[in-house]
Amino acid sequence: MLLxxxxxxxxxxxxxxxxxxxxxxxxxxxxxxxxxRMFGGDLDLHKYAKSALLTDQLSKIIDPRLLDDSIGARNRNQDETLLA
Incomplete structure (x- = not known):
């Protein structure tokens, strides 16, 4: 996104x-x-993230797929299979 x-x-x-x-x-x-669609009026992505940071709520806005350890484990297993 450009300014x-x-x-x-x-x-x-x-x-x-x-x-x-x-x-x-x-x-x-x-x-x-x-x-x-959730952004409009006075709320934008930057303010959304900043608000979460200031209220110690970052874990609530992070994409859950990034926090799902089973995905990481599955990817590591696939990598090991490819390297074998």
């Missing part, structure tokens, strides 16, 4: 790139996109 300023002809900046990279990381960690 809206880029579309308005503003200069590309390192700060904007870092912000965009952070949004991509949030998308991967939460399985949500900035255009998700």
């Amino acid at each position: 809206p300023e880029y579309g308005l002809g503003s200069m590309v900046s390192e700060e904007g790139d870092i912000y965009s990279y952070g949004i991509v990381l949030l998308e991967m960690m939460t399985a949500k996109t900035p255009t998700d």
Whole structure:
């Protein structure tokens, strides 16, 4: 996701790139996109994640597939099979 300023002809900046990279990381960690239906009005992906961080609720917004150890174990077993 690019900052809206880029579309308005503003200069590309390192700060904007870092912000965009952070949004991509949030998308991967939460399985949500900035255009998700839950976001609108004053709520966006950045504020959603920041609120969870400030209220010690990060585990509630992380994509559960990232926390499912059985998936990791299954992938490790597949990797070992491929290497054998």
